[in-house]
Amino acid sequence: MPSELPTPKNVIVTQDPAELPPYPLNPPVRSPLKRTGQGLRFVILQQPTKSGKDKVYTIPDALGAGGDTQIGESRKSRVMPPGQTAIPPGAPNDKCDFDNPPEGVDRKMLEVDNIKPFGPMVHKLVYSRRHIEKLREIKPDDLPDAVAQFYEIAGNGCRTFGAIFDGLAVGMNFGEYLRSGASQRHLHYQVAGISPATYNPGDRLGALCQAYRSVHHGEDYLSDYEEALVAANLVVARASNGQAFAFAPISPRFKGEVQIMLTRREGQNGHILDTTPQEREALGELQYILLRRLDWLGCVALNQLWYMTRFSTANTFGQRLIVSICPRTSIMAQYELLGYSVIDMMPWEAAATLRAAESLYFGLRP
Numbered sequence: 001m002p003s004e005l006p007t008p009k010n011v012i013v014t015q016d017p018a019e020l021p022p023y024p025l026n027p028p029v030r031s032p033l034k035r036t037g038q039g040l041r042f043v044i045l046q047q048p049t050k051s052g053k054d055k056v057y058t059i060p061d062a063l064g065a066g067g068d069t070q071i072g073e074s075r076k077s078r079v080m081p082p083g084q085t086a087i088p089p090g091a092p093n094d095k096c097d098f099d100n101p102p103e104g105v106d107r108k109m110l111e112v113d114n115i116k117p118f119g120p121m122v123h124k125l126v127y128s129r130r131h132i133e134k135l136r137e138i139k140p141d142d143l144p145d146a147v148a149q150f151y152e153i154a155g156n157g158c159r160t161f162g163a164i165f166d167g168l169a170v171g172m173n174f175g176e177y178l179r180s181g182a183s184q185r186h187l188h189y190q191v192a193g194i195s196p197a198t199y200n201p202g203d204r205l206g207a208l209c210q211a212y213r214s215v216h217h218g219e220d221y222l223s224d225y226e227e228a229l230v231a232a233n234l235v236v237a238r239a240s241n242g243q244a245f246a247f248a249p250i251s252p253r254f255k256g257e258v259q260i261m262l263t264r265r266e267g268q269n270g271h272i273l274d275t276t277p278q279e280r281e282a283l284g285e286l287q288y289i290l291l292r293r294l295d296w297l298g299c300v301a302l303n304q305l306w307y308m309t310r311f312s313t314a315n316t317f318g319q320r321l322i323v324s325i326c327p328r329t330s331i332m333a334q335y336e337l338l339g340y341s342v343i344d345m346m347p348w349e350a351a352a353t354l355r356a357a358e359s360l361y362f363g364l365r366p
Helices: 142-164 202-215 221-231 277-296 347-354
Strands: 011-014 033-036 040-049 054-060 069-070 109-113 123-128 170-174 188-193 236-239 244-247 258-261 301-307 324-328 340-343
Touching: 040 221, 054 142, 069 202, 109 142, 123 142, 142 170, 142 188, 142 277, 170 340, 202 221, 236 340, 244 277, 277 301, 277 324
Parallel strands: 011 040, 069 340
Antiparallel strands: 033 040, 040 054, 054 069, 109 123, 123 188, 170 188, 170 301, 236 244, 244 258, 258 324, 301 324
């Protein structure tokens, strides 16, 4: 039965689960990206629910690091009432621990050791010199300095700890606590060390890149993914120097999720120490652009996660550094804990909104 869902020309909707290409990992992982003699396609699985009275669209995580995205019209406006998922209006703000910057440090962003660390060897907080608790208060030169400090923290960690310091876990909790988990209402990143025994979400993406290359005789998964994103009109912004681009992922885990990927294909490009100064500038610039657009859409809470290779990885399979920015409009529930991300927005509609140049399909205000 043909789908009634209007899609970009390179997106196929099918009711046959076998159409989703599997890749030989243990356990096997499926990808929405399908390479055929007709070119690159994204495959979306349409499945019935409610005794055939409704439909849900299933998309495997294109990064291979999570489970499935489930998109259904019946999930529209899945936002909990204010007061249940947000700090009640008018709640007094506690004194911010970051409001007394150190003397003699002339930087937009500052770093401090986390007083309750849970990252091995290194656990830093990189935070804004100015008190920032709303996205609209961020300025263009704030975030590039944060990215520069991630590079410095990584280099210092390698010099101090040697080979046992095997990478960085970088992310952000921002906004309302019960949605984002932000323990401080002040813009800050968490930067933690990774040892050889520490879980790293970028490993799964690397395994998918290797499996894809094996199946398709040396082809590059993320280069093909980039080409398919462009064909599906999912790109939402490009850095002014061309070193990175932002896109609505084909398999969003949160409504309005947007990701950033470096564009360089030659050489290793998988972790922060691989990056050039121009690439770090591009990562900071695009974060600023995207956070301001999300603010315009009414975003009041978000999480951010960086997918990177380990420092020890011989990245011969084209894995690139990817940043995921996830707006949060509801708390995590049972289905998400099982590995299914539940949203109500098709990715090409989200991309149109995030470009801020076409009809608005959604808002993020409670």
